[in-house]
Amino acid sequence: MTQPLARVLIHALADHGAREVFGIPGDFALPFFRHLERCGRLPLYTLSHEPGVGFAADAAARWHGGLGVACVTYGAGALNMVNPIAGAFSEKSQVVVISGGPGVSEGHRGGHDGLLLHHQAKTLDSQLQVFREITCDQTRLDDPQRAPVEIARVLRSCREQSRPVYIEIPRDQVDVPCDPVAALPPSPVEAEAVAACADEVMARLDRAERPVLLVGVEVRRFDLEARVGDLARRLGIPVATTFMGRGLLSQEPVPSIGTYMGLAGCPEISRVVEESDALLMLGVLLSDTNFGVSGERIDLRAAMLAADRAVRVGFHAYPDIPLADLIDALLDRAPVEPSVCAAIPAPALPRDLVADDAPVHPRDIAAAVNDLFDRAGPMPIAADMGDCLFTAMDMRHTPLVAPGYYATMGFGVPAGLGICAASGRRPLVLVGDGAFQMTGWELGVCARHGWAPLVVVFNNASWEMLRTFQPDSGFNDLEVWQFARLAEALGGRGHRATTRAQLRAALDAAHADESCFQLVEVMLPRGAISDTLARFVGAIKGANRPMGTR
Missing domain, CATH: 3.40.50.970 (Thiamin diphosphate (ThDP)-binding fold, Pyr/PP domains)
Structure with a gap:
């Protein structure tokens, strides 16, 4: 009708x-x-x-x-x-x-x-x-x-x-x-091409001495995490995520070694990925942020990449192969029972925050969040662009949304509200003071919709990530906005922390109160950046490539 x-x-x-x-x-x-x-x-x-x-x-x-x-x-x-x-x-x-x-x-x-x-x-x-x-x-x-x-x-x-x-x-x-809409059938896929591609991928994995699985955003975009997790367990090979894929497989029991970021990441993880003789990349976007501006450290001619409805295996190209079809074909060829993966310990994350009167460093925020997650359980994370996202790399592996490639500011707060609506769960929102000035005011709609996100504002009165590329600039200076005081006017509750002891107390109080949104404003000294951002900036400067947010 x-x-x-x-x-x-x-x-x-x-x-x-x-x-x-x-x-x-x-x-x-x-x-x-x-x-x-x-x-x-x-x-x-x-x-x-x-x-x-x-x-x-x-x-x-x-x-x-x-x-x-x-x-x-x-x-x-x-x-x-x-x-x-x-x-x-x-x-x-x-x-x-x-x-x-x-x-x-x-x-x-x-x-x-x-x-x-x-x-x-x-x-x-x-x-x-x-x-x-x-x-x-x-x-x-x-x-x-x-x-x-x-x-x-x-x-x-x-x-x-x-x-x-x-x-x-x-x-x-x-x-x-x-008239009503009749959904169109999926675009046709050549079954023989999928089979030939899967056979070649499995042959390379079987011959390899150091196979590694690197997973990227398409795995989440096409809702394939459970199937990729099953594949990883049955193949029994180490799994790493990309920077954009941080949080992938966080709810799957897979042999994860952490997040690969090239020169900007943990050296132990980079070594495992870059020395692999059969690197299978599923849904990975080939971007400078994903590879820590050091894409040449991976020989793509010897790797296998499935993304953009195509698969490249060394010099062989298979067009029109959807990621889901390839994964299903690999599962058909993988061992039925899980294989044992050689233990490759993931790097230790910051924990056990010393709650004293020392000023707060980004790694302290990561430690405080990890301690909170250990006590109360993990939360999904929405991160803006800037050091808040790089600090998230030191937080417990949990579902995360962030603009890791496009690198726009202003994503974090409204993305957190999107998670509230989509999941019914309470997210942790990580945002810098510069990005909060753009879209942080969306918190004012939380009361209307019954949302209560926990928002952590990294406040250094600066566009600090941009300052790392031009330290002598004055145009990256921002005024010190009293975000914690503004929270009440928007229908929430604000907390301000200038020391590590205050940070722990503020997070505990904010987490305990779900009656409205909670905003924890963390005052950071200028120049204090996460270890991951420091490595990332060093990698960019070493490659002589300008980059930043916005």
């Missing part, structure tokens, strides 16, 4: 795996928001600014291994989300952008009676053209007869490519009758 086009789209989103919608209404989107609210199929969470909407939807998509949905208005709303969606594209996150748009009749007239239409940039198509650059598929639902096929195609693209897509719904089409 036909339904209004808006309802057809909402049901298609849910049928393809969406579980919630994040958004901010606007006049072009109001008709669609009305259907979202009345339909009730997907819960709607409104935030305060469109960048937060994009980051929250991205985090929810990462958590689910499925669709995250961001719904905004035309022009002033959607163009505010260009940066978050560009990040989702770079980091392969399944975000569906739903934008209200000018009505079909308005487009035919070039606006109201020939006048330019408000929110319009260069042309009425300018927004669509912008999103063509940062999404893998797009459609404008201006023909209700074609809409079901268009919706099905775009949502399949989002799932198969694990990248954002863009759907624009003209405001005068929202209530037009439309």
